[in-house]
Each structure stands twice: as C-alpha cells, then as structure tokens.
Amino acid sequence: MYNRALIFTGAAVTGRRRHVDCRETLVRTVAEFAIRYHQILDPNGKLVGALPAFTRAAGELERMYRLMTLVRVFDTKAVNLQRTGKLGTYASCLGHEATHVGAGAAMRADDVLVPVYREYGAQFWRGVGMANVLLYWGGDERGNEFEQSKQDFAWCVPIATQTLHAAGAAMALKVRKEARCVLTFIGDGGTSEGAFYEALNLAGARKLPLVLVVVNNQWAISVPIAEQTATVTLAQKAIAAGIPGVQVDGNDALGVRDIVAQSLDKARAGEGPTLIEAITYRLSDHTTSDDASRYREADEVKDAWKIEPLLRLRKLLVDTGGWTDAKEAALKADCARQVDAAVETYLNMPKPSIESMFDHVFARMPARLREQREQARRNGAANGHSH
Numbered sequence: 001m002y003n004r005a006l007i008f009t010g011a012a013v014t015g016r017r018r019h020v021d022c023r024e025t026l027v028r029t030v031a032e033f034a035i036r037y038h039q040i041l042d043p044n045g046k047l048v049g050a051l052p053a054f055t056r057a058a059g060e061l062e063r064m065y066r067l068m069t070l071v072r073v074f075d076t077k078a079v080n081l082q083r084t085g086k087l088g089t090y091a092s093c094l095g096h097e098a099t100h101v102g103a104g105a106a107m108r109a110d111d112v113l114v115p116v117y118r119e120y121g122a123q124f125w126r127g128v129g130m131a132n133v134l135l136y137w138g139g140d141e142r143g144n145e146f147e148q149s150k151q152d153f154a155w156c157v158p159i160a161t162q163t164l165h166a167a168g169a170a171m172a173l174k175v176r177k178e179a180r181c182v183l184t185f186i187g188d189g190g191t192s193e194g195a196f197y198e199a200l201n202l203a204g205a206r207k208l209p210l211v212l213v214v215v216n217n218q219w220a221i222s223v224p225i226a227e228q229t230a231t232v233t234l235a236q237k238a239i240a241a242g243i244p245g246v247q248v249d250g251n252d253a254l255g256v257r258d259i260v261a262q263s264l265d266k267a268r269a270g271e272g273p274t275l276i277e278a279i280t281y282r283l284s285d286h287t288t289s290d291d292a293s294r295y296r297e298a299d300e301v302k303d304a305w306k307i308e309p310l311l312r313l314r315k316l317l318v319d320t321g322g323w324t325d326a327k328e329a330a331l332k333a334d335c336a337r338q339v340d341a342a343v344e345t346y347l348n349m350p351k352p353s354i355e356s357m358f359d360h361v362f363a364r365m366p367a368r369l370r371e372q373r374e375q376a377r378r379n380g381a382a383n384g385h386s387h
C-alpha cells in the first residue's frame, strides 16, 4: 500500500515568511503492529473474558488462590527473618503473586524454568520448597538444588543474563527435537539490557520454544518505567525480533495462566517464541536493602493496593465457589504452619562447609581454584571453623 507523503528537504525562516522546500513522493508501509491486552478477571473480580478450560477442573482456581496466599504469607515471614538477622538480603514478591503462580501453573512439569530472583510462586507450583528460598537468601547454595524440578535453572541476579541462558536451553531442546519449552522471567528494567535483545533475536531467528515473561512492576529499584524507556509498551520490543508480543494484566492470575499456556502450546507445536508483558506493581521495597519511600509517592502505592491480585481472585471464589470467611481463616492458619515448618528446616540446616563456596561454578574446577579451596578448608580448620 502506498501513501502520499511530503518529504521535507529543507526549511528556513526569513523575516515573517516561512519558506518550505518540499517535494511530494510515495512511501510504502512495510510493517504495522498492534499489541493485544489480555485480561479475564478485572480488578473488581468480574469476569471480562472467556473462562479458559483449566478453570473447569475441580478445585483448580482454589488451588491457585491457595498458593498465592501461601506465597504472601511466606514473603512476609521472609522479610521478618531478614529484619531479625536470620536471613541475608531478601527480594520480596509482594504484588507479583498472580504473574508468578499463573505462569508456573501454565507450565508442564518437564518444561524448564529459568528464574530471576523473585519468582517464588512459579517455583513453589513446580515443587521447589520454601526452605530452598530461605537457604538461598541465607547465602547457602544448597538452596538452588531443586528436588522436584532438577532441570530448572538457579536464581540469577546479573540482570538479563538469564534470558541468554534460557534461549540456549531452548535451542538445546529444539536441537534434540524434544517437545518441551523454556520459560524465563525478566523485569521491566532488564528489558533495557543488551542481553535481552540478543536473546530475543536468537529466539526469533531460530524459532525457539521459548516464552519470555516480562514482569513489568513499574520500577527498577528507584527508576520508574517512564524514565526507563520511551516505548509505549514493553511487549512491542518483540516486534523488532520478528516474534509476537502481547500484554496481560499481571494481577489477573487467570489471564496470565491462559496467555502463558497458549504461548507454551504454540512453542511446543514448533511455532516459536512469544514475549508476554505482565503488568503488575511492586508493592514492596526493591529488596530488604532498599527503602522505596525515599523515591516513591505513598499515594501511588495506596492505589496499587486497590488492584492487587489476591483480592479479585478471592472475590471470584466467594461469588462462584462458595469461599467463606471460615475457609479463609483456615487457609491463613495452614499457610502459617507450612511457613513455620520451612523456617524450622532452614534454621536447623547444618551450615555448609567453608570450601563449598568454590563448588557449583565450574563443571571441572581449575587447578588454581582447587588450591584455594584446599587453603580455605585448612584455614577454617586451623581457626576452629568448618563452616
């Protein structure tokens, strides 16, 4: 399709008259795009989209709600543990529960999850223990040993690098012709990194079985999304890589699970990757080392609480599933018991040995590191410490 357009070749302002030297030419629109926004359950707990098939399985919505509640109880406890000196720095996921649980629930057990550092909901759905998370943030690498999902990757703090690992893993699955997919998360800030674009490009070029979920929580530590990028949506960053990009209400667990499941199905059928921008809000500080009140308006946070993810799912369960105050109270008590048990496991774990800090980096440890490892062991023993 050709559109008439004016091409300006020069302009000058002389006195009160403006001379514009221009010629008319023809331009062709070679690409256009639109970004879809997916939502099933609105902030008031009203269904605004068709109910996906998974909601028909008995108790499935309740299962999602139960896990989202557990994540929140766990999260509060983890922050308290850090405040009382029993945990290192911790990254809260307060407000992200729908995105994490929705994405985790959409995956198959043998898919590969490549997390960042706060996707506990997806991990718990896949069987990772709460004690693992505590061990990790307590500085113990054994937290990264996932009994139920050994193929999943470890937490990844260097921003955006996990997207390259994920693309690599997806490439391996494709080369092996396995009908499995990789799902990775990335933050809104992470999408400014070069690694992210490299991963997207490779995924598009090789049609990899990869689903990238951007958790747009509006903040990258103290940098708001408006200062992070000039793009209207983060989903459209996919377009340049030749892959579909879509937005979803990241506080709507049903919408997230539905769109992630559709994208995984496509990837499994050999139809390539998808970028999903899940729009949510970081209700917490960035980590326990941060104080967001120094750079964020209290009113913004207050407004975000009105559209948080648990409220609306609870409302739906009350309206349609016979959820009651008594059930809610029993759930909270059960979550507290489960979290306390995980804390006990964590606190009673024998400390790792000093030399274990050298493990888990190289498949074959270089001689230089082997020497240092031995030295650390000897020094520790000489000073009466084995851990």
Ligand SMILES: Cc1ncc(C[n+]2csc(CCOP(=O)(O)OP(=O)(O)O)c2C)c(N)n1
Pocket: 118, 157, 158, 159, 160, 186, 187, 188, 189, 190, 191, 215, 217, 219, 220, 221, 282, 286
């Ligand atoms: C390569 C790299 N640069 C900087 C940092 C420091 N850092 C840690 S978290 C973070 C912000 C990430 O924001 P976003 O991607 O939006 O994720 P969120 O923490 O909001 O989930 C930064 C800059 C890092 N970990 N890695």
Ligand SMILES: [Mg+2]
Pocket: 187, 188, 189, 215, 216, 217, 218, 219, 220, 221
């Ligand atoms: Mg962010």
